[in-house]
Amino acid sequence: MSLALAFVGTAEAATASKTKVIKAKPAASQVRKVRPVAVRKPVAPAVPTFGMAAGLHAVEDPLALRSSVAYVLDQNTNEVLFSKNPQAVLPIASITKLMTALVVVESGLSMDEKLTVTEDDKDTEKGTGSRLAFGTTLTRGDMLHLALMSSENRAAHALGRNYPGGLDAFVAAMNAKAQSLGMADTHYVEPTGLSSRNQSSAADLAKLVNVTSQVPLLRDLSTSREARVALGKRLVQFRSTNGLLSNPLWDIGLQKTGFINEAGKCLVMQARMAGRQLIMVFLDSSGKASRIADAERMRKWLSEQAVETVPGPATKL
Template identity: 80%
Template structure:
């Protein structure tokens, strides 16, 4: 009786298992079909959706990218100067006045250092330091307190906008006095094409020319502190109870083929990718300016093209000059 009972019980179990397996197969097939339909729908939506193109840079609007040069640079403005002899080795649209993005922070740093303000004084990030121009974020939360020296480091190395703004806000007389000092210092350097409205570079109204920026790089590269901070590759900063790693925005600092004494990168949509440097090369100290470069890594690629081109030139190479 026990054996018969077991035999009769096993039969429906096997049938149920077969039915369950069939249901699973059907369910899987249904899921695949749903995924296929969704995939087709997404592809169709992607094709139908309008392509939203980024607004053109000021340089593109001005037609500066139409100017050809021997290196086929992606930057619409390029300028290379021998720092000692002041000989211009390469020049492409050097007088074009364009937004300079975070290259602005070099002047911010220069004004702070030349004011002789204590680098150990603690500054606190407030709501006033939030970006209301581009609504970008920051790793420096409201309430973060760092020394002026640390703020200066982050502004130059990692292009921290709140750090740069806090530096300007804590200047004697406040932000208005600081911007006035920035413009006064530019005038004293003969930077006649340059104008600043704030200390971060987020505003497209911060504008300059390559020839003017070469003057700024020349001066800032002679300040040991600014050389050290701008070429620092990384730093760990205490933000509250956490140690946070910050890194440089310039990948060339890790390249052994480069001997960079000072650098600053910049980017906003209106300015494109920007880069200025002071570097030693083939026994010469050079100042390089690249503005309004198109493409994610194009400013670095342009710098590499320039380095290789300069290495091939004899000591009395003729100046290359192109402009619109």
């Protein structure tokens, strides 16, 4: 190849490299938007509750409750108005804290004594956190309030740890009290309810609600909707775990909620309804708001039953 030809070839290559290539745009009707594909992570199967594993949810009831255990008792007459698997022994989660509170109150310890949350109150069972940092100091009364209203686990554990004789003595007192109340199906291993080995039956829990509902302090603290507590230099607001307290259709005298995976959603209450003082127990409920929905179904059903039993006006002859 001559030098001239070589030069021309090089020039053409340079020119081509600088030339802008104009591509025809497709018609608007031909343009297709590519939507991003959402890749869903596989959902791990839910861990069955003890009630599910025992087949308790297969038991039907007239209200189609999501709770595998339900029990309603007239507190004054001891008449059972509704019963579903009342003797089933299941984990009770934070319903445990009712017994914790009862033992604390009956101990006669000062409610003004200051207790400090320490590393010993850390949840080693489920690894849950808490708004009560280590080093937080509150009165025994405030700890009791947070344990009942907001189901604060570190508060409940600190109450047990500061019992005369320590945590072991406190748990022994819990079991002794259960025995004295005739709660034969009940056993406690710690004061928070985080352990699935804290177990009871609906019939037993009705006995516990009956006793605790007669203690004015426990009634007031458990039905408190919210409270501001001084945590160091900050005022922190705590709220109740039971939304029914804000419902004007309910007249609740005492309540406690509970949840761990093994127990499902749990709820116990003393409430005045249809002219009766009732004790209500719902255990092992499946679904986020199912225990509240079950309580509402029960309220409506009891109200209908009360209307049906009201005698009509006497017929004049």
